[in-house]
Amino acid sequence: MNRRSQTKLTQGIDWPIFGLYFALVFIGLMAIFAAEYREGDNIMQNILHLQKNYARQLMWFGVSIVLASIIWLTDSKFFTAMGNLAYAFGIILLLLVLAIGKDVKGSHSWLTIGGFQFQPAELTKLCANLALAKYLSSLETDFNKLRSRLIAAAIVLIPAAIIILQDETGLALVYFSFFLVMYREGLPGILLVIAFSGIVLVLSALLVDKNILFIIFTAITALVVYFMRREIKRKRSRLAMILGVWLFCSAFVMFVVPFIFTKVLKDYQVRRIEVMLGKENDPKATYNTRQSMIAIGSGGLFGKGYLKGTQTRFDFVPEQSTDFIFCTIGEDFGFVGSVIFIGIFLALLLRIIFVAERQRSTFSRVYAYGVASIIFFHLSINICMTIGLAPVIGIPLPLVSYGGSSLMTFTMLIFIMLRLDADRQMVLR
Known part of the structure; x- marks a missing residue:
């Protein structure tokens, strides 16, 4: 491939987001490896036979890169056209889960295809984002009218309701992040004030x-x-x-x-909230959160060093490669490393907002804000879970936690946004 072809292939790509994406994936792979590696492990054998989560995550990363490449080579008009079709496909998958889905760790939200399990609830975030962007960018949509606002709300609440029926409350709550997008597009701020006031009232009633x-x-x-x-x-x-x-x-x-x-x-949901508020004294109910905070606190200012975390190496923290992956980072790299890690995420969010504001089409702007809102919700809730400020609801850390469904979904979310941004000179509503 000559230099002119290479330039054309990468023309328009936002390199800061591209670099931050790979940095976070790399950190995730290293953190998952640290959470699972034990002295004497045959690393190459584990990778070749997919015996460990870090090996499987590396495989999913390869699949994600293939998906990202396909997206990058696709005309951006394809994504603007497929919004409604993608949404219908996502809803069908969610309904299919209710019929033939499998239970995994108390959640009836998984489908098994060809020996691989995945969560349609993850993929449907992408579908809902495309559908919302398509609706809000339609010439027939006047978002100042109540009817348009109700339709937009229904687009994000319908999949959330189906996911709740799958006992996957955590992922269902993610769909409420789309209301931040609607606020950017003209939803009255008083509604957000009312929603925040409702949260304060609930907490007050519990405390x-x-x-x-x-x-x-x-x-x-x-x-x-x-x-x-x-x-x-x-x-x-x-x-x-x-x-x-x-x-x-x-x-x-x-x-x-x-x-x-x-x-x-349900009882387990109530217990999780009571654990967060410090009202639950059962050691079994508070175990995950206590061990998580111990792991992070033991890291001190600069951490114990990579692969030297005792909480990690002796499996004190459950689900340390998925929901509690931040514990590994906090224990190994301490407060300074955690701040740098969160700073990388904040840099990604700020860059996405910058990219969103420079779009010429409503569709691209709404979609980009949707990506930022989803990442922000996942980041804030996951970290708050690990330090006891939010109930443990199974929210993965984007691009970092182990999980093929999550990694592929966030990869597609980000690279569709990059594709739309690269073609922003094509003015579309």
Whole structure:
């Protein structure tokens, strides 16, 4: 291949994202290796016979590179055209899981094809992102109208609902990250404030006695009425609004939250939330989180050194190559290494946002923001899980945790975005 052909092949690629992608995959392979390697292991034999997770992850990385190459050689118009078809395909896969899926570690969300297992819930994130980008970029879509907002919400909530039926609540929650994309496209900020307020109310109801909360809400309402008495005299509707908020908050913490935690959520889900809040004293229920924090804390400032982590080498932390992969990084490389690692992810997120804002088409911009939102959600929840700030809900660390479905999905998400960005001179709505 001559130099002109090579230049044409790589023309338009965003090299910072390309480099950050490979850096994170490499870190993931090294971390999985550190989590599984034991003295005396025959590394080459493990790789050739796929006997260890790091060997299988290396294989999945090879498959991901093939997929990335195919995507890079595909015309970007293909992705704008296939949004609805991809979404329908994803929904069919999710429904197929309900019919013939297999249980793995308490989750009925896996399909087995040719001896390989994969989670359609991972792939459907890509499908939903394409469908949402296609809908919001349609000339017929006026996102200022309630109908358009409801349709956009349905696009992301329908797969989430099906995934919840598969007992895979963690991945279902990822789909709520798409509301950040909708906010960028004009969704009122008050809706995000309301959603955040709802989270605060739930946490308050779990941490504080409901009768005390009722007294607090009543006192705050009385103070608001007192200080706004002049405005209330001029406009009586203000009083009705204030009392409505008081009634809603009181009913929510006294009746709605208890109903959800006793009738809707399953016992293991409630226990995970109680572990996060420090209300669960059962050593078995808190074991994963405690061992995870011990591993990270034992790394100190600079870490114990690569392949020298005792928590890792003696298998104290379960699922250390998947959900708790960050423990390995924290123990081996310490606080400094963890900060650098998180900094690489933040650099990737900021670069994706930069790429999103320079797009000429609505489709490409929405899609890129979807990629950033998904990665941000996975990153924040996974790390918070490992340090006890979020319940353990099985969210992998993008490009780093072991898992073929996850690695291939994030590879396709990123390289479709790179392909769209490379062709941004072609103005598409």
